[in-house]
Amino acid sequence: MLYRWKVRSLKLPRLNLFWRRWRARKGDVLGSYDRLPEYVRRHAPGRSFADIGCMWGVNGEYAFIAEEAGATRVTAVDVFGPTPEFEEKHRAGGSRVEFVLGDITRADTLDQIGEVDVVFCAGVLYHHPSPFDVLVALRRICRETLILRTSTIPEVRGLPNAAVYFPMLDARSRELWNLKSLGLLHQAGISREFEPSAGYGNWFWGLTPSCLESLVKTAGFRVDFRAMEAFAHTVVCTAVTPALQHDLPDALSSRRLAAEISAAGIARPA
């Protein structure tokens, strides 16, 4: 109940502003969508760069910013496009940005992108039913730095790492996550009910920042910088370890493992 009140309050522009000022006074770095170019310009020079989910509403803008900032090779990836605006800017500027039509969770797309120094991914994670798979994919292509911004939900006091799965919520429950009061015109799967035909256009997950950061770490990144907003989170991370992967043993070691488990008597129906 208290949590619903907190979320509703943060959706009111004046209270949201008040919250931002309060957090800033406490020493937190406050984020905003408008700061993304700054992060790209800081990390792209002299590095290879990939923008995952580059197209909707921005027509590859962050890929072009990276190129202008001196990135050595730039790949722009999306599940649709390129848009005419992208192609026009590409032509007019003599750009060498390479567009890849692909889904970041598909192996053939990862092969096409290869490894890059800096991966930028904004506005994608909450649009996927399996955000961990997206993060693992980002880790596979990332040699050094990940710049990630995603929509989040406010922390649930006393319940770190909480998250909400949006599809199939009824209209009343969805209303809590409707951000039109903060200027979001349409959230597929929230403004109206889940639309299977919209695929990744739907909003799937409301991750709390703690849940997001835990997923990011499990995927093999260290969080070096975070900028918070009431309903979004930006992190700049370093690739430190391989992403979690459950290795499938070969048939022989698997039998040996199974025999050990049986002999130890540790396996009980859960």
Ligand SMILES: C[S@@+](CC[C@H](N)C(=O)[O-])C[C@H]1O[C@@H](n2cnc3c(N)ncnc32)[C@H](O)[C@@H]1O
């Ligand atoms: C909300 S838009 C964000 C656009 C831009 N990055 C920004 O921050 O303004 C999400 C973009 O990610 C793309 N996208 C969604 N799922 C994707 C996936 N699995 N692989 C690649 N791109 C994806 C969408 O087509 C869309 O262009």
